[in-house]
Amino acid sequence: MKLKLHVWRQKDRNSPGQMVSYDADHVSPDMSFLEMLDVVNQDLINKGDEPIHFDHDCREGICGMCSLVINGTPHGPERSTTTCQLHMRKFNDGDEIYIEPWRAKAFPVIKDLMVDRSSFDRIIQEGGYISVNTGNAPDAHAIPIGKPIADEAFEAAACIGCGACVASCKNASAMLFVSAKVAQLSMLPQGQAERKSRVQNMVNQMDEEGFGSCTNHGECEAVCPKDIKVKYIAELNKEYRNASFS
Amino acid sequence: MKLESKVPSGDIAQKWDKHRFEMKLVNPANKRKFRVIVVGSGLAGASASATMAELGYDVDCFCYQDSPRRAHSIAAQGGINAAKNYQNDGDSVYRLFYDTVKGGDFRSREANVYRLAQVSTNIIDQCVAQGVPFAREYGGYLANRSFGGAQVSRTFYARGQTGQQLLLGAYGALSRQIKAGKVNMHTRYEMLDLVLVDGHAKGIIARNLLTGEVTRHAADAVVLASGGYGNVFYLSTNAMGCNVTASYRAHKRGAGFANPCYTQIHPTCIPVSGDHQSKLTLMSESLRNDGRVWVPTKAGDDRLPRDIPEAERDYYLERRYPSFGNLVPRDVASRAAKHECDEGRGVGPGGRGVYLDFRDSINRLGEQAVRERYGNLFQMYERITDDNPYQTPMRIYPAVHYTMGGLWVDYNLMSNIPGLHVIGEANFSDHGANRLGASALMQGLADGYFVLPYTIGQYFASHDQGEVTTEHQAFADAENETNERVNKLLSIQGKRSVDSFHRELGKIMWEQCGMERTAEGLNKALKDIPALRAEFYENVNVTGAGDNVNMELEKAGRVADFLEFGETFARDALTREESCGGHFRAEHQTPEGEAVRNDEDFCHAAVWEYQGMNKEPIRHTENMEFENVKLATRSYK
Amino acid sequence: MAWFTNFARSTVGAKIIMAVTGLGLVGFVLAHMAGNLLIFTGTPDTINAYAQGLKDLGPLLWVARIGLIVFAVLHITSFLRLNARNSAARPQGYAQTKWQQAPVASRYMRLSGIVVFAVIVYQLLHFTAGVVTVDPDGLRLATEDALGRHHVYNMVVSGFANPIVSGAYIIAMVLLGLHINHGASSVFQTLGLKNSKYNGLIEKLGPGLSALIVIGNCSIPVAVLSGLIKGVQG
Ligand SMILES: Cc1cc2nc3c(=O)[nH]c(=O)nc-3n(C[C@H](O)[C@H](O)[C@H](O)COP(=O)(O)OP(=O)(O)OC[C@H]3O[C@@H](n4cnc5c(N)ncnc54)[C@H](O)[C@@H]3O)c2cc1C
């Protein structure tokens, strides 16, 4: 397969960037999208140019490092799939592919397609956990948790923190990411003690980081590689309302 | 190099409690005076950092990813073992200890393994208290499943993402301490050297991957939790960034490297589909519960699997191992697959694959039941290979997965360098020659939550080194050496890319140090690797500059260390004249191809001491005594 | 009251205020429509009586008006604050953008909102303050009925006599319908009232309510243009 790529190149955090075009020939359909970029990078290196920088690590859709907007869709055209799981058989010979970084004020570009997502860590630091010191945990069976709750909590906890929801949301809102963690912890018995402070502190930090608000478009759910549902945003709204008014 | 295991005396079941009583402690008020560097934010690094911070120590935690939540522990799928015996099927601390020592093919230290089994119960309690959403039965109690090599079902899991959920629990505890100001988190930093002051580990040199700045960090003790070295084979199930740099740098500063040749090959991975392949993907071992492994009986039979009649199918695992069948331990299953492919009965491109067929279980249980158990794994498989496992059998082939070897540590998890502690996959101690499924997560969290936070106090209480700052000369020297290495890599400006060298090294390692090793092959590797290393330092092309984000420079540093470490790996495999666990020497096997251990001469850990680039390292040993688990050959017939 | 200012200043809080005020405004639109539909009772007296009844409430009418104004102001100021934050949240756009699954109605909430605002302003000038001429084509319609009440019936008829005005109204009503279509389901999401049992119902509420409002409101200008309703000579 031969493809025409238009890739965002940017030297570093403070310099302006622009779209640059590259040809990718000898692309096989069995290649993953990142492997295709590896091949393009090898050609660039052999020509002495700087390779296209992008974040990646596990390449099996679980670490949340890879973060490319492909033809306007974060993580590309395949649903419930990260960039690194996308395979080139989804494209046709001669296609033009636009590759851009996540765009959000809270995710400044570091270089080319790499962005700084530490704002997510700061939100989690505000309360995305249960405060329990090592050693003072009761026996695991002290508090039975019904299977439906355990399964639901698991689905909310499956978020890999990739940020595609922010990249796809028209308001660059982080509500899906924040609500997944708030929902997981507030539905578990262990999470009850800090229910009020958790949602307020995390929402405050989310606002401080410069994320937008949620106007219920539902774009985030469409691109989330772990199928996190917008129903958790409704959960967060309820948690926040109860925390504010009770 | 002195190798004292410092294992306390007395009955195995009392050693840990006795040791905790006899240890010198740091009183709470003084803990604030001690600073600890933790390299790594995986299960081991994150849990250790959080727990030590909770106790009052000041912690500096480092990781190369952009967030501590992305350490490679995130990729673990299958589950985590613990001796809870919730299923009431006869499990106990002693049985978990026994299974792990026996599974490790009698090459681990009994005392460490017993302690691992002993604290395993606390791990599950801690993770449940953190809100880790383990799978539950309808009554609300924890669900278990069984894994290869164990007759009880002691594995706790969170569907196919157990590693992720355990890591997110530890990441939560770590984030809480970062917020409390007790942990200073350094993301996108790579440790490039260890700094010794008067022979004690007192700091590290780390490069800021964003600015390229090489920085000094001082502390009263250093903890390495930097994961495994599987990527020396280039193609493995590890993440792309996994490296041996942190451990190898400590090794070059004098830390003993134990059993590097013990690497685990996971039998059920997706085969290589072309030379563009950057990484291999693991399919969870739980698939082997319902899938039947087979190859065509005739070599070169390239008919579609559904066209090959039952009579011409060889279910070779069930044939060779009637009692365990498809659930034989990983090393046995991997070698059997290689054997079939070497004899030309391999399937798929390049003849490097065997079938894992679910036709019978779909007929027996119905597609819906199979979908419920393995739905996301089948979806992942289809996404990568475009084949639908419900209709056509999966193609699988073994791939490098876990490294039992690592830096040598004593009972306090301290290396032979005082002050340098090593935990998680980066140390050697608990899994001997072969790790049982779902026990690496247990070890990482055991070391981090319940062992290191106590034993590091022993070091602090018994060595008062006084304040060490980065002004010390040792830091200046180490920083200069690191800058020289970085500039050297940038200055070579050769013709070949870093990946091409890494791929070539991987090929040598896979062919000579993979599933089957021979003296002749290993000697060839001991010649080819230094030659490749020499060419690397003449012909590698590292583009870009050092003062900015530079992927190629990062990879070059890691491949340079792999090119040295690979040689020590091959040397260890050559000198260990026996077959045990993940190390199989063709010269030491029974006529039926079973591993033959040599317990008289090799019932020890081989610990290598670095002597300099291109110089042969010295081999020390620590004998492994087995008072509780009698030495016996493993049989899974 | 610091807790309330924190609440109102936060994105989630501001959004909840929009939802509550949005519900209030929907309430007004439904009530107002019900009142206006009295025009179809065959006799001008019913609507004139209704309008006079409202006036007779005196101060109570002002309470309602103030309430309405507060709701509208809160709704719009929250919108302005959130809108500013949302555009600031993505300073650099994409070369390629692609809508995934956002309902069409959700994409035009700003536009439809502004148009509805225009309707309210026009209404206030046109009907309440009577600034706009009541009898443009000289039909000499009565400005008061037999009982001396303000002839609201004629006001509405002459108001909609001009096809351009009526056409604008109809377009405005369709946009109001769009606004409420998304608004209704969005309110349940924003107030966290969604749970699996009633989701089916909630999905239908938005379209149902907006259809009702569009048809109800548009029936009046259509009736006037088609001559179904004629003005009463003075
Ligand atoms: C695909 C896969 C599936 C697995 N499944 C299971 C399973 O089901 N059950 C089980 O028990 N085990 C499983 N394992 C093994 C288990 O996941 C690992 O052994 C364990 O998680 C290792 O944890 P760790 O904390 O030691 O290291 P890691 O989690 O690998 O963390 C290493 C950390 O060190 C940091 N680091 C590394 N080098 C440097 C450097 N030079 N400078 C700075 N920072 C550095 C990294 O950033 C990272 O944070 C699996 C492994 C893989 C790859």
Ligand code: HEM
């Ligand atoms: C007067 C000018 C108005 C403006 C500028 C305006 C604008 C908006 C905007 C931008 C939204 C949020 C977008 C979204 O949630 O997708 C919204 C929501 C809403 N509006 Fe309005 N609107 C106005 C008037 C009205 C009126 C008159 C009504 C009632 C008839 C109304 C009812 C609603 C409702 C119910 C919501 C949903 C709140 C939520 O998101 O949960 N609005 N409005």
Ligand code: HEM
């Ligand atoms: C086509 C349908 C409509 C008709 C026929 C209509 C008619 C009227 C009339 C006759 C009045 C004056 C009542 C009086 O003076 O006592 C009025 C007032 C008003 N209308 Fe409408 N209207 C319509 C649609 C709307 C809509 C859609 C809105 C807003 C979303 C609106 C908002 C108002 C407001 C705010 C007032 C002032 C209320 C007050 O004086 O207290 N109207 N309308």
Ligand code: SF4
């Ligand atoms: S919610 Fe989905 S898209 Fe958003 S960070 Fe989590 S996994 Fe990524």
Ligand code: F3S
């Ligand atoms: S796309 Fe954005 S508007 Fe809300 S529903 Fe998702 S965060």
Ligand code: FES
């Ligand atoms: S690289 Fe880990 S999710 Fe894509």
